[in-house]
Amino acid sequence: MNFSQARKAQTAFGWIAAALLLASLACLADGLAAGFKDQGRSFQAVPGDQVPVTAVLPPGASTLAEMRVLGGDASVVLVPEELYTGFWLGGTMWRGSISVDVSAAPGSRTFTLEGPPLPPGTREIPPQTYTVTVYADPLAMRRASPSFLTRFTGLNPFTSSLCLFLLALPAGAAGFLASRRMEQLLTLEGKGVVYRTKETEDGLVIAFSLGSRQGLAPGMAVRILDSAGRATGEASVTASMPEDATARLLSGSCDVGDMVVLSSGATAQDEAAAKP
Template identity: 30%
Template sequence: MNHSQAVWGRNVLGKIGALVCILMFVALLDSCVSRFREPLFTVKLLPGTSEPVEGQLDPSVKDVSQLRIEAASHYASLSIRELRTGFWFGGNMWIGEISAAPDAPPGSYDLRVFAPTDKPGVPGAAFRAVVFKDSEALRQSSLSFIQRTFDVRPWVVSLACVPVLGIIFGLVYLVSTRIDQLLAREGCAEIFQLQKTDTGTDVWFGLGLSHGVVEGMEVVVADPAGHEIGRGTVLRADRENAIAQTSIRQDVLRGAYVRLLKHESKE
């Protein structure tokens, strides 16, 4: 892999990474918007399936038998399995599931849970079970654009983007390291940091004492195409990096790199 191929590869990886970031953001937004638009206490089902539900209870309720369930139709039912203490904030709660009968026709079915501590006629929890004819009808009812279109939950898409971004960032790092190695062989290095000064711009680049750079040395500043756009003087240098002062405007230095004069003379 030569320098131009490595730069091209890094640019492509950067664009792919940007697209994946956009996809992850769109999926997160789609997930949040659809979640907030979804009516509370509504459970979507297919005939013969069930979904878990839960509800809060007064601490005085100690047994499932104290709860009373009302169902508007035998096509949808609610069963309570156990009472449990809340994981995050404590408190008493019941755990159960809402089921649709195998022969349940499409439609909405109301279910209510009453506890001895509830006000007369006011349920402690009220759910609406919405039964759909088939999987396609259930998918099309989703308020998520991604799920309606691709039959994939948006949070799954967001989660899948994380390892993909990790791989892309790793590849960008490897390719960037390769670019630095190729440039260093030619006495060149990309400028990785800029700081505006009263007299011009200070530039940080990846050549140091190990590459023959010393304080006071004059270096060439070139644009991405390799054309000289000015010169600079090294202010400080450590083993691997150095800072040079140049009178070139900061906006001209985007994508520029530094070249040592000894390599300039060889050319």
């Protein structure tokens, strides 16, 4: 892979990774927005469905026998099945299911869960309510989904978000490898990319991807080229690490993305003295 191919690959994979990440965030936002709309107390089903339900015990209840389930009808029934300890807060919760008969008519049913009467003087707590909307078929249920993605594609927004994020990882890795290949090819030519600029009291200081392994040392002069290969300035190396270096701009201008070219080994002072 030559430099031109590596640059094209870096650009292409960078855009692909960015697009996938943006789509992943959009799916996640869609799923969260849909969850806020129903606040976890609305359920959708079609005839013949069995919908799982988990929730905290109603106020005053400590066992399933103390729970009272009000509402529903003969074709849509909520049945508490067992107690368990909550994972996050550790409180007692219950799990059960909403059974929808195959002959259930489309429409909404509301269930209210209550516990035993609370002692006099206890602050009144609103009962738990759950709404189950039965649709005639899966297509009708999909079109009524609070999720934009589910309505138009039938896909789960959280699953889609995870898949898009996982696809973005190899695209990002490929872009990174292409970038590293560009740096290697530039290094072989005695060039490095400027990746940071900073204004200081002594002038503009730049950081670039060349270092002591390429023969750079403090005091050496380097030339700066723009993306078209035109000379735009000169700088003096102030510090050199194995793979990176910093330099102070002596003349001209420099921006992130410009290239630094090794001079013939002369120091900045030598080049200044050689100028007429």
